[in-house]
Amino acid sequence: MRIRPMRRTDVEAVERVTDRAFRPAGGGRSTVARHRWIKRLAHFLDVDPGGCWVAEDQAGVAGVAVALRRDEMWVLSTLAVDPAHQGRGIGKALFDAAVAYGDGCLRGMLCAMPNHAALRRYRHAGFTLYPTLRLSGTVDPGAAPDVGGVRVGSQSDLDLVDSVDRRVRGATHRADHAFLATGGPLLVCDILTGSGYVYLDQFGVGPLAATSRAVAQRLLWAALNTVPPGEELSVRHLTSDQEWALDVGLAAGLRVETDGCLALRHMRPPAPYVPSVFFG
Numbered sequence: 007m008r009i010r011p012m013r014r015t016d017v018e019a020v021e022r023v024t025d026r027a028f029r030p031a032g033g034g035r036s037t038v039a040r041h042r043w044i045k046r047l048a049h050f051l052d053v054d055p056g057g058c059w060v061a062e063d064q065a066g067v068a069g070v071a072v073a074l075r076r077d078e079m080w081v082l083s084t085l086a087v088d089p090a091h092q093g094r095g096i097g098k099a100l101f102d103a104a105v106a107y108g109d110g111c112l113r114g115m116l117c118a119m120p121n122h123a124a125l126r127r128y129r130h131a132g133f134t135l136y137p138t139l140r141l142s143g144t145v146d147p148g149a150a151p152d153v154g155g156v157r158v159g160s161q162s163d164l165d166l167v168d169s170v171d172r173r174v175r176g177a178t179h180r181a182d183h184a185f186l187a188t189g190g191p192l193l194v195c196d197i198l199t200g201s202g203y204v205y206l207d208q209f210g211v212g213p214l215a216a217t218s219r220a221v222a223q224r225l226l227w228a229a230l231n232t233v234p235p236g237e238e239l240s241v242r243h244l245t246s247d248q249e250w251a252l253d254v255g256l257a258a259g260l261r262v263e264t265d266g267c268l269a270l271r272h273m274r275p276p277a278p279y280v281p282s283v284f285f286g
């Protein structure tokens with residue numbers, strides 16, 4: 007097995023490996039979700055070619071790691087090994103390659119699944135593991151208050167979004183705005199008491215950052231209000247610092263469930279903040 011940089015021609019094989027690794031019981035992704043994965047991998051190859059690695063043997067791609075650098079923050083977006091090859095050191099080798107891409111970064115962040123091998127690796131690499139909760143379900147149609155001050159954002163709001171991100175999590179999503187906007191609308195709130203933003207896509211809410219909890223709650227309500235009635239959604243990786251989000255979710259009729267961990271290096275959990283699983 008050899009570890010080498012990912013190529014554009016690997017992207018479809020990599021998507022299949024992640025599908026097998028993340029859903030070993032089968033079922034498979036929807037076509038929409040598969041295309042979203044492929045487009046996201048292509049985006050990371052454009053922006054972070056040095057952070058995209060695969061493990062390969064004669065039979066083809068058997069594992070993948072994708073890491074990003076945003077300002078002085080390193081983010082692990084994906085780590086997956088085909089179930090047929092797990093437990094043989096491939097995940098560790100891929101993770102090491104992804105970590106090396108972050109040389110010189112001051113902070114690190116990743117959203118971890120509750121997987122023994124992954125959590126062991128992250129802790130050994132010096133990450134602090136913060137257990138997380140997830141809100142999921144359908145929004146109670148009668149629950150939503152009429153929140154003011156939130157509007158659909160545009161290109162001209164990106165400096166504001168970046169400054170909120172810098173303040174709340176110490177790094178922007180500058181290189182990812184164009185991709186994030188292809189998944190759903192950017193909502194922005196910029197009022198006397200604070201500022202913030204949220205991205206939405208058909209799979210959930212996040213990233214969301216704000217300079218106050220009250221603004222974060224407005225943004226989360228506004229995001230929930232855009233979801234068509236009866237449609238399932240999730241708000242993931244909420245540490246205990248995000249009770250403002252739990253309160254909105256419970257009032258909206260969503261379930262609170264255990265999720266995984268937010269793994270952080272040289273930083274505390276940003277708040278108020280909802281991370282993006284793939285963009286930190």
Ligand SMILES: CC(C)(COP(=O)(O)OP(=O)(O)OC[C@H]1O[C@@H](n2cnc3c(N)ncnc32)[C@H](O)[C@@H]1OP(=O)(O)O)[C@@H](O)C(=O)NCCC(=O)NCCS
Nearest residue numbers: 027086087092093094095096097098118119121122123124
């Ligand atoms: C997580 C994953 C990438 C690890 O890859 P892997 O090739 O199986 O892992 P490795 O063989 O390199 O082992 C990594 C570490 O976990 C340990 N480990 C491996 N399998 C384990 C198991 N079932 N239980 C506990 N520890 C285990 C290894 O001993 C090793 O420990 P070390 O770092 O102290 O040496 C892989 O299991 C996977 O794709 N899982 C499904 C997708 C997933 O959860 N990805 C992580 C998302 S956050």
